[in-house]
Amino acid sequence: MCQVDEEYHHQLESTDRPSVSKKCVKCKELLAAVVIRAGDAFCRSCFKESFIHKFRAMLGKTRVIFPGEKVLLAVSGGPSSCSMLRQVQEGVSQNAHKKLRFLPGIVYVDEGGAVGLSKQERERTMSELRDIFRSTGFPFYILPLEQVLDLPSSVVVPAPPLSEPPTGSYKAAVDHFLQTGSRNDTTSQEQEEMSLPDVSESRTRSLQQLIGSAKSLTAREDLLSTLRQHLLVHAARTEGYSKLMLGDNCTRLAVKLLTSISLGRGAQLAQDTGFSDSRYGDVVSVRPMRDYSAKEIAFYNHMFSVPSVVIPSLETKAPEKASIQRLTESFVTKLQVDFPSTVSTIYRTSEKLQTAGRSSSPAADRGRCLLCMCSLDTAVEKASALQATLISEQLSHTKIQNPGPVKPEVPLPAEQHCSSSGEEDCGGTGSSCCSSVKEAEAPDVRSQMCYSCQLTVRDLSSVHHLPQYILSEAQRRQRRCLMREEIREFLLDDEGH
Amino acid sequence: MPVLCSSCSEKRAVLKRPKTGHSLCKECFFWAFEEEVHQTIVAAELFKPGEAVGIAASGGKDSTVLAHVMKLLNERHSYGLQLMLISVDEGITGYRDDSLETVKRNQQQYELPLKIVSYEELYGWTMDAIVKQVGLKNNCTFCGVFRRQALDRGAIMLKVDKICTGHNADDVAETVLMNVLRGDIARLRRCTTISTASEGDGVVPRCKPLKYAYEKEIVLYAYFKKLDYFSTECIYSPNAYRGHARTFLKDLESIRPSSIVDIIHSGENLSVREGVKMPVQGTCSRCGYISSQALCKSCVLLEGLNRGLPKLGIGKHHRLHEKILSQQPLTENEERKLKSVDF
Ligand SMILES: [Zn+2]
Numbered sequence: 001m002c003q004v005d006e007e008y009h010h011q012l013e014s015t016d017r018p019s020v021s022k023k024c025v026k027c028k029e030l031l032a033a034v035v036i037r038a039g040d041a042f043c044r045s046c047f048k049e050s051f052i053h054k055f056r057a058m059l060g061k062t063r064v065i066f067p068g069e070k071v072l073l074a075v076s077g078g079p080s081s082c083s084m085l086r087q088v089q090e091g092v093s094q095n096a097h098k099k100l101r102f103l104p105g106i107v108y109v110d111e112g113g114a115v116g117l118s119k120q121e122r123e124r125t126m127s128e129l130r131d132i133f134r135s136t137g138f139p140f141y142i143l144p145l146e147q148v149l150d151l152p153s154s155v156v157v158p159a160p161p162l163s164e165p166p167t168g169s170y171k172a173a174v175d176h177f178l179q180t181g182s183r184n185d186t187t188s189q190e191q192e193e194m195s196l197p198d199v200s201e202s203r204t205r206s207l208q209q210l211i212g213s214a215k216s217l218t219a220r221e222d223l224l225s226t227l228r229q230h231l232l233v234h235a236a237r238t239e240g241y242s243k244l245m246l247g248d249n250c251t252r253l254a255v256k257l258l259t260s261i262s263l264g265r266g267a268q269l270a271q272d273t274g275f276s277d278s279r280y281g282d283v284v285s286v287r288p289m290r291d292y293s294a295k296e297i298a299f300y301n302h303m304f305s306v307p308s309v310v311i312p313s314l315e316t317k318a319p320e321k322a323s324i325q326r327l328t329e330s331f332v333t334k335l336q337v338d339f340p341s342t343v344s345t346i347y348r349t350s351e352k353l354q355t356a357g358r359s360s361s362p363a364a365d366r367g368r369c370l371l372c373m374c375s376l377d378t379a380v381e382k383a384s385a386l387q388a389t390l391i392s393e394q395l396s397h398t399k400i401q402n403p404g405p406v407k408p409e410v411p412l413p414a415e416q417h418c419s420s421s422g423e424e425d426c427g428g429t430g431s432s433c434c435s436s437v438k439e440a441e442a443p444d445v446r447s448q449m450c451y452s453c454q455l456t457v458r459d460l461s462s463v464h465h466l467p468q469y470i471l472s473e474a475q476r477r478q479r480r481c482l483m484r485e486e487i488r489e490f491l492l493d494d495e496g497h
Numbered sequence: 498m499p500v501l502c503s504s505c506s507e508k509r510a511v512l513k514r515p516k517t518g519h520s521l522c523k524e525c526f527f528w529a530f531e532e533e534v535h536q537t538i539v540a541a542e543l544f545k546p547g548e549a550v551g552i553a554a555s556g557g558k559d560s561t562v563l564a565h566v567m568k569l570l571n572e573r574h575s576y577g578l579q580l581m582l583i584s585v586d587e588g589i590t591g592y593r594d595d596s597l598e599t600v601k602r603n604q605q606q607y608e609l610p611l612k613i614v615s616y617e618e619l620y621g622w623t624m625d626a627i628v629k630q631v632g633l634k635n636n637c638t639f640c641g642v643f644r645r646q647a648l649d650r651g652a653i654m655l656k657v658d659k660i661c662t663g664h665n666a667d668d669v670a671e672t673v674l675m676n677v678l679r680g681d682i683a684r685l686r687r688c689t690t691i692s693t694a695s696e697g698d699g700v701v702p703r704c705k706p707l708k709y710a711y712e713k714e715i716v717l718y719a720y721f722k723k724l725d726y727f728s729t730e731c732i733y734s735p736n737a738y739r740g741h742a743r744t745f746l747k748d749l750e751s752i753r754p755s756s757i758v759d760i761i762h763s764g765e766n767l768s769v770r771e772g773v774k775m776p777v778q779g780t781c782s783r784c785g786y787i788s789s790q791a792l793c794k795s796c797v798l799l800e801g802l803n804r805g806l807p808k809l810g811i812g813k814h815h816r817l818h819e820k821i822l823s824q825q826p827l828t829e830n831e832e833r834k835l836k837s838v839d840f
Pocket residue numbers: 024025026027028029030042043044045046047
């Protein structure tokens with residue numbers, strides 16, 4: 001898991017009892033038990049209260065989750081999402097005016113197959129988590145990532161947003177909810193007993209093949225997180241949840257923001273790191289833990305015995321410079337030691353960003369990335385980084401003839417040089433490139449992706465390894481595109497833009 | 498077996514382009530490098546025929562290559578530009594002398610007019626003297642602020658319409674990262690633009706023709722063209738924070754070579770939420786230079802130096818600007834706070 005989450009364990013014991021006996025800044029009576037930042041010393045009960053308050057305040061301020069709404073908590077087993085789970089537990093059991101009034105469920109995606117864990121290891125983790133989940137009384141779903149291979153294409157088609165209640169109706173919804181009474185009690189009764197569905201070894205092998213087809217760890221991690229996201233959204237849809245609650249804390253989001261920038265995802269930053277993310281239309285992701293630092297979560301979990309489970313990930317044993325994600329994480333962690341405001345400064349940047357001003361109409365499926373579902377950022381603008389890249393590619397590949405104006409096209413240049421990449425089937429000797437010939441029958445997936453996802457797919461040994469639901473959707477989009485070309489002159493509106 | 502050039506397929510390749518991974522011969526690399534800069538200039542419409550353009554020349558690799566390529570493209574593609582070199586002499590003994598020699602050599606080689614503006618002449622202070630007063634810790638603040646204005650002053654003396662600087666793709670990517678780390682949203686939004694319009698009197702429009710050129714390719718170009726240059730890394734303590742960003746960028750590049758241009762792509766596609774406050778640009782009421790405060794940074798720094806209160810220009814002391822302008826004396830308490838050099 002996130003290394004920054006683990007950083008504070010050595011401080012825990014010592015900070016439990018501060019050497020200088022300070023008074024709590026809030027009640028000014030009891031001795032401080034935790035010091036989060038210099039000058040922020042809390043006694044045990046004030047710390048707990050402020051921690052819980054912050055969660056409720058975030059949901060109250062944003063007003064994205066409505067009373068009675070079904071909310072699926074994505075719990076990875078790490079400290080942050082486990083702490084989030086505890087906050088929801090505390091919230092639904094509070095007395096009336098402080099009560100959280102949504103209907104929670106839990107989902108856990110088991111990536112053991114992709115990471116190469118044995119069946120026994122996966123079972124062991126699962127039973128630990130099952131105990132935690134069962135104790136909450138919420139319905140829970142444990143999904144092996146292998147299930148992603150059987151998803152329907154609808155996962156990568158943005159759905160129309162659920163009839164959005166008009167603004168100002170939040171209060172009305174609360175009133176209505178209070179009158180009709182809480183249905184919360186029912187959830188505990190119909191708690192679902194879901195044991196790990198049996199995963200056949202061949203599915204696990206297929207998943208490993210898919211992940212393994214990425215030549216770099218950077219692409220592997222990116223692919224894994226995309227697939228995880230698809231599975232989460234699909235689970236939410238099929239079980240009737242309209243919100244997906246993610247446990248990203250402030251430290252995590254700072255790392256994510258810098259990672260996104262480094263991966264060329266500037267246009268998608270607001271969705272990648274904001275409080276709410278509606279790229280899927282009907283299922284909206286929210287990040288209520290975004291105001292908590294990894295440090296205060298570690299303190300809270302330690303003091304109030306919030307259990308979490310250590311689960312190995314792709315990067316667990318990888319060296320620092322193995323992937324862009326890993327490098328960024330260790331960069332931020334180290335910088336935070338020398339400059340303690342690093343995380344909060346980066347994090348504040350994310351609050352000032354918004355999604356690119358393109359139309360977010362879900363009908364515009366042609367303008368959405370096939371993988372991450374964000375608006376495409378691949379229109380070649382004059383004098384842009386994208387245009388410069390295409391020009392470089394052309395200038396060092398073609399013969400020197402008349403250097404007329406270069407007319408670049410949308411897909412990023414492939415690394416299609418037999419000599420350099422050593423791809424399979426490289427029998428071609430002429431100047432025409434082998435890979436473009438080979439992929440002729442495959443749908444043109446790359447042009448349907450955003451800049452950053454194209455980089456990831458460029459690192460795959462072949463696009464054929466992508467799961468069928470993605471390839472089918474690519475073909476459908478391509479057919480739509482051809483149709484539109486054919487009837488273009490009869491269309492009055494340039495629909496789909 | 499020798500690798501053939503992937504562009505002409507005739508000559509032996511002598512280098513692998515850091516930017517694309519292609520193996521190229523010397524001539525094809527030169528051509529590609531130069532034409533890419535040309536395409537950038539054309540696509541971004543950086544210049545108009547007949548303009549006088551000042552090339553900021555430090556004697557370092559970027560500006561040496563920039564001067565060379567600008568001269569060459571101006572002739573090859575008949576831009577019709579009147580080029581000249583502008584150099585800033587910060588007054589750092591032993592460090593500037595070598596690089597200024599390079600600039601003077603370039604001047605002769607390319608037959609371009611050269612103007613050297615010195616801190617001493619403009620501000621009455623050399624960097625050596627500034628460091629003596631403020632110490633090593635914050636001198637780069639002075640250096641950066643003074644250099645920016647010095648270039649403008651030089652450009653105005655030479656009556657040029659534009660200044661082009663040697664900022665390369667690595668510099669731009671590094672600045673994107675720096676602004677994220679500093680949370681400076683206004684600069685983050687501005688830093689990827691290739692050219693700035695004149696922001697007021699005394700400010701000459703600037704542009705970066707090498708914006709998409711990788712630093713490594715600039716070195717390769719200089720190496721094979723046998724262009725001589727000096728390291729222009731400031732000998733007075735460099736900015737530690739920027740150093741971290743630079744190392745991070747180099748590490749990113751080693752993992753995925755396209756990271757540099759990927760970060761620029763990110764920067765170009767960021768969009769800032771409406772309602773986020775952006776500083777309003779006005780002009781300095783003492784010297785007329787652009788400033789979001791009553792006094793521009795350079796005038797405040799200078800005032801601090803001249804009064805022996807070096808801390809004045811470092812950190813935020815906006816409320817003192819009125820006092821300085823009306824030449825009121827500072828209180829004892831204010832003086833004490835601004836005097837200490839141990840910051
Ligand atoms: Zn207290």
